[in-house]
Every structure is written in structure tokens, then in C-alpha cells.
Amino acid sequence: MKIVLNNTNKELVNKVIEYGGKRVYECFQCGMCASGCPVASDTDHKIKRTMHQVLLGLDEQILDKKAIWLCTTCFMCLERCPQNAGPTEVVFALRRISAEKGIIPEAQIEVANNIYHLGHAVTVQKGIKLREKVDAPPLTTAGANKKYIHEIQKIVDSTHAGLLLKIRKDWKPKGDDVIACD
């Protein structure tokens, strides 16, 4: 592959900066980020390479591969980066760009729909049964009352998340498994 450095696609890096990866230009490719990354050796998500690809404008290589969705958001790279280039923030920015193109994994869609319809990332009925089993006091959080869930729906509807996370009005939870969270 041939990369012409003085003619790179600046669109990607500008968008990454706009979407939160403000210090991406600081990266000097030392590799500290990848050395502490829990997924680097087991997945296609190579954070040092991703930083470089952003600077080189290789958006297709990043977005098509979907590897950015394998980041656990552990912030180890961001914590240890000697340049404070904020690699985790770059991952978040790339996810936002990816979501705008409609590329987003099922787990994210599922958990967002849970939150939108139930007020919580996980299903509520199973939780209420478990609460009874251990004599926990009645649930008082959003999941306990439709009026709170309507509040959450109203504020989410004021953002673009409904579209980006493919929130469906006729949605039914797939099951009681905890699929994704922080």
C-alpha cells in the first residue's frame, strides 16, 4: 500500500477532534497505550495503530473493521499516554463517527433500548423477583414507575441518540442477560 503523506484525508482527523479526540495530533507513536491495553493482544483493536490511522486519514480501515467497538473503555491508554493524546477519547470520537454511518453493534442497540424503555440497562421484572427473594426494600428507581421512564424518553428524544442507537418504539427485550454496561 502506498500512503502519500502530504495529501492525506484530513476530514477524519478534523471530525475526530470535533467529536472529542481533541489532542489526537499529540501522538508520537511510542506504543505505551497498546502496552497496557487489555484487548490489544486478543483482538483487532490496536490502539497505537488506530491513532496512526486517524492521522493518516484511513477512515475505511478503521470503521469497516469495527474493532473500535472492542475497546473496554478501561482508560489505561489515556492514563499512561506520555503525550496526553487521549487515545480513549479518540476511540469515543471514532465510535460517534461510526454510529453516524449506521455502523453500531447489536449489544449497544440492545442496552440503549433497555434504558429507553425500562429506565435501566437491564430488565426490571427479574430484578423485582430477586429483590423479594432477599427481602430488599421496594424498588424506587426509574424502573419502578412509568412516569420516570417517560422523563428519560423525553430527554433522550431531544438528542440524536434515538436515531444513532436505533431505538425502536415496538422493541421487546431479548432476555434477562446483562449484555453491556459501563
Add this chain to the structure above:
Amino acid sequence: MSLHATDYALYTGCIIPLRYPDIENSIRETMSLLGVNVYDMLGAGCCPPGGAFWSVEEMSGLVQSARNLSIAESMSKDVMAVCNGCFCYLKNSNMLLKSDQEKREKVNTVLNKIGRKYQGTISVYHLVEVLHDHIGIEKIKQSTKIKLDGAKAAVHYGCHLLRPSDHLMAENPEKPHKLDALVEALGMESVYYPKKLSCCGAGGGMRGNNPDVTLRILEKKLMNIKYSEPDCIVTACPFCFLQFDLGQKGLRDRGEDFCIPVFYYNQLLGLSMGLPKKRIASLSETPRDGFIKKFYGVD
């Protein structure tokens, strides 16, 4: 320091109230015995987590966090978060909104539609900070009846209690000590193991997106933990707890031998105070009864 060091708005999140309500009981009951009052945040929703809303649009994460923070503000109480993810995203939102007027105004235009307002009047703490910094090790030592002499614990801090440290400021991110000190206050030894600060492999949507990878990362973490032959794993995050609890079951289902008892810190604290196992430590897929029998002498 906090508004009132003995009064907190209890932000329970999603996993604790709906999957491990025994952990919620353990928090409520131990805090009460330590003279700390916790108050319910009526109608609090998901924090929300980084894996979903924050990953697609900052504003969609911010408005939901701000709604939760506004509930605590209306109670004039600081928030005590009992999950690392909740702590990280609520504290981060609180800092962003306190410092960025433009974002605050945007958020309040949205919150106005549901009759709420973010004002920036409270702080967010993690339970570990409340226990260690506000209550103190001495008081915790005095509150226990049963000492866990001879028990060895592998402490897992979890990512979002430590990082990003310049926002969270809860611990030294490379050399944290608070949870270790809390564990040792119960009479246990907190043992060294390699890569103690590394991720459990659950976050960011990983558990849902890629079950194979999530278990592989967990397996590495557990291999490091096994190196020190602990009697149990202790954490103060329900999502890490879930990953260790259900994840070890997942690994056992694949024929692997991982069966280390896992506890949320307040479950051990509660057992040490003499609270009943049924209410505070009875829900888990990875068995804990052997540990409880051996060190507390109860069935």
C-alpha cells in the same frame, strides 16, 4: 469534603438493584451500622454508561447524567455511587457541567421539558471514598465482630474507580491503596498479584459484543489472581463482580477450573458485623458458601 459526611443520596444504578439486590442490602445495612444515612434517589435512571449513549453522542449521555444529578440536588445531598461505571460517568458529567456554561445551558433547556434543573450544587463520591476517607478505617475496624484472620483476598479495583484519574481523583491510579486498606481492616491479608490494575474485560460493551473475548480477558486476569492463591476476590463494583461471578461460571461451562468466591466489599463487611447471609450475600453463580462457612462459621 462532602456536604454532610454522614448523609448521602444513594445512587444504586442498574446492576445492584436489579441483579444483586443482596449487595444493595449489604450497603444499606452496613452504612446504617456505621452511622451513615443513605437516602433513595426516587426515579433515578441508568447513569448512563460509556458503552452505549456516550459512545454515540456526548449530549445524550450528559442529559441523562444531569437528570440523575438533579435528583440528588433536589435532596441537597452528595451522591454516593456504588458502581465504578456510575461513579465515573456521573462524576465526569458533574465536572463537565460545573465548568462548561454552554453545555450546562444546553442540558438545562432539555431538562426544563421534564421540570428538572441541573445547578451544580453537589459532589459525587464512590463508596470506597466514603468508607475510607469519610468514615475511616478505625471506625470500620471497631464495627466488626468477627475477624477474618488468615484469609487472603485478591483485591480488584476496577478501571472506572481509578481512571481517568485527573477527573476522578479518587485514588492514586498506579498505586491505589484504599480498597486494600478496607479489606485489611477486616483482618484479611490483601495479596499481591500481577497486573492488579488491569481490566476485568466486561466494560465498554465488550461483554455483550464479544463473549469469547470477554472470557479470554477475564481468564488472563484470573490466571494472575490464581498466582497468589487467594481465598476470595473482593471488589467494590457490581459490574466487575458480575464479570467475575458469571464469567467464572462461563469458563467452568467450557471445562475450565475457575471457582474463586467473589464478594462485593460491603458483603464481607456485613458478614463481619454479624449480619445474616441470606439478606446480604446469597446471590451468586460462583459458590461462596465454603468461604463463609470456613471463615465465619455459618451455614
